[in-house]
Amino acid sequence: MDANGTRFSLRYGAADWAEPLAAPGSRDVAFDARDGAVALAEVARLIPVPDSAAALTEAERRGADRDRFGSWYWIDADRRRIRIARGTAPAADFWSVDQLDAPACPPEEADADDLFAPALPPTPAHGDMRLSGLCVTTGDYLAVGTLRPAGLLVFDLHGSGPPFHRTWPEEARFRPFDFEATPDGGLVILERALDLDPPDPDADPDPGPRHRRLDARFRPVPTGADLTLAPEAQALFRVPGAPPETRPELTFPEAWPADLGSPAPVLAPRAICALPDGGVLVLDTPQSGPSSIARFDGDQPRGEVVLDAALLAFMLGEGAAIRAHDMAFLPDPDQPPGPEFAGDLAVASETGDQAFRFRLTGDADGFALALLPDHLPLRRFAGRGIVAAAGRAHYDLDERWLPIAARPQRRHRADGVVAGLIFDGRAPGCVWHRLVFDGRLPEGASLTVESRAADDPATLADAEWRTEPAPIRRGGGPETPPRLPFGPDGTVLPATCGGSPDRAGTFETLFQAAAGRWLELRLTLAGGGRVSPRIQALRVHYPRFSYLERYLPDAYREDPVSAAFLDRFLANPEGMFTTLEDRVAAAETLFDTRTAAPGHLDWLAGWLGATLDPDWEDWRRRLFIDNAELLFRWRGTVPGLRALLSVAVDDCPDLDALAALRAGRPALDDRPGREIRVVESFLLRRFGGVELGDPGGETAAPGLAFAAEGAPYAPEQGAGPLHDAWRDYVTGLHAPDPAPASDEAREAETLAAVAAAWGRPLNSLSALALSPVVPASAGEAADWRAFLAGPVGFVHAAVAQSDAPAWRGFLERRYGAVSRLNAAWQRLGDAAFPGFAAIPLPAEGDYPAAGARLEDWLGFVTSALPIARAAHRFSVLVPAAPGEPPSARSLKVERVRALVAREKPAHAAFDVRPFWALFRVGDARLGIDTTLGESARFAAIELGRSALAEGNLAWGLPWTAPDRRVVGRDAPGPTTTGETRP
Incomplete structure (x- = not known):
């Protein structure tokens, strides 16, 4: 109203x-x-096809499929080779029929006394073999049909070596044409005659199109009708070249005729698809007229749909019909198991210029097709087949495989x-x-x-x-x-x-x-x-x-x-x-972020003195205004900055952090995840044992870890061990190579080398002593810094004259009164300090020898000074996904840097790094800054495209196959399932 x-x-x-x-x-x-x-x-549109264009024929339907790892396989035009392609790499031969030829040096022709007999020319044993039909099963096997002899090639895609070839009984009249994998690891096979050779007048009559099912071990599923083989027939699935086995009687499951009981017999099938309920779809494209799709459950028909004007007139116009070359079924991924199923059926036209997408629904009684209005052009379709892979239908262009994509032409x-x-x-x-x-x-x-x-x-x-x-x-x-x-x-x-x-x-x-x-x-x-x-x-x-x-x-x-x-x-x-x-x-709607129009949000933020980033999405702008007062109240604090960055940058802002701020209980811990982190530099320092005790536990000896002697160092030992470690380090660093035979010559040459490097005369190596502050000599200062960073074994800050105020402040906070310091340092009478301002830094070469003075100095250089230098400094860690474009990553980092520069405390310094720069030896807090285990960040590295440490170089394919033995993983013996797979 x-x-x-x-x-x-x-x-x-x-x-x-x-x-x-x-x-x-x-x-x-x-x-x-x-x-x-x-x-x-x-409505769907038909792409006009020139009258001179040649239609795709059934001979081009040789077979193609893709495995779960992205490799494409197909039968070449000569039907003797299997080709393979992956990614953008050029296609190559995967396998050839010639590899099944007889051995190059037959045992009966080789000299028994000569182990290195010359290789004889190979004797082709399969010169007439042709390949027909191919698919990759869900168990990662590549199954390929063979003609002359009729049989099956099985390749283990997790292993290597030759395929397992099994021929079928001649009485079975096995003529593979199209394969389709089933969800249970098996496959369904469409059988029909191919016009590869002139007709043989003496051959048995053609039994017509048929289909059969194989289980996960590539055994024919019983159909209720068995073929009885003569006793002298070869064994079922015999190996070529092996002697025949004679049995009293052999039976072999017959195939289901494709046209049995169908309202219109299937005359020229082109493709077969497996359905989730165990049935199949068969595509029939006769010599004239429209194509049809029939559904079978074994030998029982479950309906037929003709792709003619009765189905397509509304979408394609009166008199429209489709002559199809191939099809692929993509079931809905979230459908529950049962007799009812649904999915998309991609059908490629016989002209090869376009595809059609049908919505297929079915139950125990039948199925229905509804043409969808997607415009799906095909560019130079080679006709090998339509393959369903990774939730999409693909077609082949030359020797590349492309997804069938809808064009935005409604x-x-x-x-x-x-x-x-x-x-x-x-x-x-x-x-x-x-x-x-x-x-x-x-x-x-x-x-x-x-x-x-x-x-x-x-x-x-x-x-x-x-x-x-x-x-x-x-x-x-x-x-x-x-x-x-x-x-x-x-x-x-x-x-x-x-x-x-x-x-x-x-x-x-x-x-x-x-x-x-x-x-x-x-x-x-x-x-x-x-x-x-x-x-x-x-x-x-x-x-x-x-x-x-x-x-x-x-x-x-x-x-x-x-x-x-x-x-x-x-x-x-x-x-x-x-x-x-x-x-x-209704003016109140302008003051509510839920109802205010997008154009009013800048005005609404102006009431709070806030400026909205023009790049923010509408929902992000509303979230910021809702929490602006809260974010301003916590401005300049780590929880407030982290919450603001989450609101401004994260795809899923951390609402828990906002709730904690609102309740006055900000969460200061950085939880593992992909959110932006704010890490204060003082949390990354390495502590010494004087101030904090030994982090190794109650059983470890107290003190500082001392690398030079391999044992903890305690201030009670005095400065002697430090001087000894310094002397050993300098001597080993400048020792002559090769060393002279005598100790005197070696010491003299070492002393000369040290004096030359430091630029000042030295009397003897025994007089070398560790300096408490940075030495004046540049050479000595370089050796001194290297010693403190490594062999000393604990944090020892490099102290310069500019650190004198920090030294006096540390002592004043430690003692409170100068009299207590004088007593601890045993400075009495005229040697006592009148005040803390009169305390100088230890001079060069005057390292505190022992007692309280040494303890105070070690506490200053191992804890107080490193903490002071790391104070008011922090790092912002921005998550970076492995597949994120560099431009988007740089834009995100710059946005974070600009926001932090505006919101940080004026006296603080910061830097912004990508998320993978977080884990650094000596810096990261294990369990806080890192998460061990599998993660989406560990993806395969692509040369020329991936950043270093962004993923893994190797892809462990065999480790995902629990149903077979894998070299390097499994010990000899049966598989984990107790079966021997092909």
């Missing part, structure tokens, strides 16, 4: 539009769930009607005000509104239709104060969208003479086939608030004709004024 008491009735969403779209008068319209709008029904019915839109005005004689709808009217599209009204619903159908004025786009957007969502992402398009190519916005028309309690509308949508009007939300306002009735004298209503015109004329300014009055009445 608006400010004047006018109500509106709303149609919005699939539920509201379901009844009108199903009304008897509605036609050629549908609800598009992609943007939640009513539009002209989409085609619609030329016009359509929405009928059955009936509204109740709740009062007799209701004057209907206006019709408003949110949607799109592209160029070339039109919407015609017709109305009729009556007080009695029984007489409404007899009233005459009246055509209303064409809808006009409103300049101010939707008229409702809490604006209704318009776009598919839930946002309202701005008022300036009228100039956009699709003319999106809010449109309205004024009812001319619709009066009566009941109103019926009929909407005619037209677009010529290329475009369509789109109606998302439709609102009918009633009753009319008449300025003529409310504000003008009776004299203006004396003439009915002029009064009706004036009433409609005044309805135009009434609509503008009412919109303004509604917004004034």
Whole structure:
């Protein structure tokens, strides 16, 4: 209801539009769930094919498939080789029939006394063999059919070596044509004759198309009809070249005839697909006429659908039909097991220029196909087959495999009607005000509104239709104060969208003479086939608030004709004024981030003195305004900065951190995950044992770890061990190479080398002593820093004269009074310090020898000074996904850097690093900054594209195969399942 008491009735969403779209008068319209709008029904389009174009033949259907690791396999044109391709690498030969030839040096021809007999030319044993049919099972086996002899090749894709080849009994008349993997690890096989050779008049009659199923061990599944083999026949699945076995009687499961019991026999099948319920689909493309798809459950037919005009006329036009070359079924991934199933069926046309997508649904009684309006062109389809892999259908272009992708070229019915839109005005004689709808009217599209009204619903159908004025786009957007969502992402398009190519916005028309309690509308949508009007939300306002009735004298209503015109004329300014009055009445919506329009968010943030980043999404801007007062209150603190960064950058902001701030209990710990981290530098320091004790536990000896002697160092030992370690380090660093034979010569040469490196004379090596501060000599200072960073074994800060104030402050905090320091250091009389300001740094070469002075100095250089140097410094760690483009990663880092520079305390310094720079030896906090175990970050590295340490170089494929033995993983013996796999 608006400010004047006018109500509106709303149609919005699939539920509201379901009844009108199903009304008897509605036609050629549908609800598009992609943007939640009513539009002209989409239709599929046929790509025109030149008359001279050659159709794909059944001979090109040789077989192709992809394994779970991204490798493609297919049978080459000569039917003697299997090709393989992976990624962007060129295709190569995977296997050839020639590899099944006889040994190069047969045992009977080799010299028994000569172990290195010359290799004889290979004797082709399979010169007539041809390959037909191929698939990769869910158990990672590559199964390939063979002709002459008829049989099966099985490749273990987790292993290496030759395939396992088994021939089938000749009585079985095995003629593989198309293979399809089943979910249980087996496969279904379509059998039919191929015109590879001239017909043989002496051959047995063709049994016709058939299909059969093999289990996970590639054994034929019993069909209820067994073929009895003669006693002299070869054994089932004999190995070529092996001597025949004679048995009393052998049986072999027969195949199911593909045309048994079908309403129309399957004459020329092109493809077979396995269904989740255990049945199969068979694609039949006869020499003339449309293709058909039949469903079988063993030898029982479960329905047939012909791809002719009866099915396709609505989508493709009258007389349309599809002659298909291949198909692939993609079941819905989340469907529960059972007799009912659903999925998408991709069908490639025989012309090779386009594919069609059907929605397939089925149950125990049958199945149904519904053509979807996707435009799926194929570019130079080679015809090897359509392969379902990784949830998509793929086709082959030359020797590459590409996904079948829908092109954004929608085609619609030329016009359509929405009928059955009936509204109740709740009062007799209701004057209907206006019709408003949110949607799109592209160029070339039109919407015609017709109305009729009556007080009695029984007489409404007899009233005459009246055509209303064409809808006009409103300049101010939707008229409702809490604006209704318009776009598919839930946002309202701005008022300036009228100039956009699709003319999106809010449109309205004024009812001319619709009066009566009941109103019926009929909407005619037209677009010529290329475009369509789109109606998302439709609102009918009633009753009319008449300025003529409310504000003008009776004299203006004396003439009915002029009064009706004036009433409609005044309805135009009434609509503008009412919109303004509604917004004034609903002003509180402007102050609520849930209802404020996107254009008002900057204004709303200005009330808090905040500036919104123009790159932020709408939901992020609203979240920031909701928590602005909280973030400002905690500004400059680690929890506040972390919460602000999460709101500004994370795809899923940490709402728990905001809740903790609101409760006054900020979480200071960095939890493992992919959120942005704020790590203060002082948390990364390495502590010495003087201040904090030994981190190794109660059983470890107290003190500092002393690498030079391999034992802990305690201040009670005095400075002697430090000087000894320094002397040993310098001597070993500058020792001559090769060393002289005598000790005196070796010591003299070492002393000379040290003096030369340090640039000052030295009396003897025994006089070398560790300096407490940075030595003045550059050479000595370099050796001194290297010694403190390594062999000393514990943190020892490099102290310079500029650190004298920090030294005095440390002593003052430690003792409180200078008298206590003098007593501890045993400085009495004139040697006592008058105050802390008079205490100097130890001079070069004057390392504190022992006692409290040594303990104080070690506490300063191992704990106090490193902490002071790391104070007010922090690092911001930004998560970086392995597959993230470098440009997006750099943009995220720069956004974080700009935000931290604005929000950090003025005296603090910081740096921003990507997330994988977090784990550094000596820096990371194990268990806090790192998470051990598998992670999505550990992906395979691609040379030239991946960053170092971004993933793993090797892919452990064999380790994912528990049903077979893998070299390097398993010990000899049976598999984990106790079976011997092919």
